[in-house]
Amino acid sequence: MDAELRHLRTLLAVVDEGTFTAAAAALHTSQASVSRTVAALERALGARVLRRTTRELALTTVGTRVVGHARRVLEEVAAMQRAATEARADLRVGYAWAALGRHTTAVQRRWSDSHPGSALVFVQSNTPTAGLTEGAVDVSVLRRPVPDPRLRTALLGEERRYAALAADDVLAGRRSVRLGDFAGRTVAVDVRTGTTTDELWPGPGGPGAVRTVRGVDEWLTVIAAGQAVGVTAEATARQHPRPGVVYRPVRDAPPVAVRLAWWAASPPAELEPLLQLVRERYAAPGGRTSS
Template sequence: MSVELRQLRALVAVVDEGSFTDAAIALGTTQASVSRAVAALEANLGARVLRRTTRSVAPNAVGARVLDHARQALAAVQALEQVAAHADADVRLGYAWSALGRHTVPVQRRWGEQHPGRPLTFVFVATPTAGLAEGLSDVAVLRRPVDDPRLAVEQVGLEARYAVLPTGDPLAGGRSVRLAGFAGRTVALDRRTGTTDEQLWAGSPAGSSPGAYREVHNVEDFLTMVAAGQVVGITSEATTRQHRRPGVVFRRVHDAPPVPVLLAWWREDPPAGVADVLALVREAYAAGAPAARA
């Protein structure tokens, strides 16, 4: 036989309440039931766990150690039950870079108006699926293709690309730049979650491509290196809205293709409310489409 939760609850109740009688009251059962549960626990463990006298009951040396693990086990089960009970309490929207940019707060507010008491929570997870694979998000905001047939993926909008430059950089003097302006420069690439790779310059004239590439692992690494003058980069418009910082300027890349904004979720287990999330985000990007293409 294996240890059961009711046996652990009986042990904890007896120790906390100080007697089998009071433990039975606390658990809403009979004294005989509590006694049987503790006896079964001791039989399963092959060791006594309580020291009984005519006046008191307390854990022995083995019981003290068992009691500690019993409390941890019961706490873990309670946490699992709470997670399951609140599974539909909110919708977690994972992102690996910049959420929804300027649409983030408006979408949250609109969601709150339509779904009072059920928040739309943005969760930063710097992984290729923005938390889906890790079980940390219900819906993921992605800006690069994901090749996983288990995921349903829908495009919800487009974002312009912007150069990310240190203050005082020669490219920062104008209102916009061109891809050829990066010729010979060291460009930062986040190959796991970023939106820029060497293909952006595919087909460009000889000598107009970056001179080198440097790996970064998240938006903080990226912006810190740009501010220090170690690299330049290209990112989506959303980054310019959510990650402004001293020492970094953004300029529109005039001839770069836009970045597709995607929402993804598990195909066989769609979260409740995913259709509403899709509709809200699509509406937000459609309303801002002229600005994104300007």
């Protein structure tokens, strides 16, 4: 038989309380149970840990060493339990470029109000699943299909597409643009996590070239420098203002579907409340959702 946590807790109770009777009271059990548990620990260790007489209760040399280890073991177990509790309390939401855009703060505040002691923690990860398959998050916000059979997704809503332009670009003076305005231009594209593909321009009149980038920061940098233009979801425009870059709606571009993804085999306990909350925000006046 191996030593168990209950054995260690009982031994420490006896040492801290000074008697078997007081230890039993502290543990809400009987004195006989305390005695049996200490005896079981001694059998597991193959050595006496307490010296008991009618007048004295003291640790043996082995017992003194065991008590030190027992305290450290129980402290580590308590720390492990706290870590697990804290991890369950917060829900980690991954995103590649722009979380929930203008809905992000409102959703976080509403979540905290309705889930005391819990928080939505948004984690940026420039991977195709926004950190989900890498184990960095519990769920992720995706704006492009991920054909992974291990994952499940649900539609949250839709967002308009926006053009990102250098502030001195000829198109920056317009209130909105069309897809045809990109004809012959160089378009910055993140092929791993971005939402812009050739399918936006199915016929002639598409971009003249593609500038490959990695992540939103590099994307904004080349656009601000006038080296390329970009097309992105509304959330990027809301969440990533940048000096030297202006955003304009693309009025004839199809919307971007925004989805939540999670592991099919282990959905988080608070999945349904999160889906409901975010869908409500996208459906609210001024938001955009699918019909």
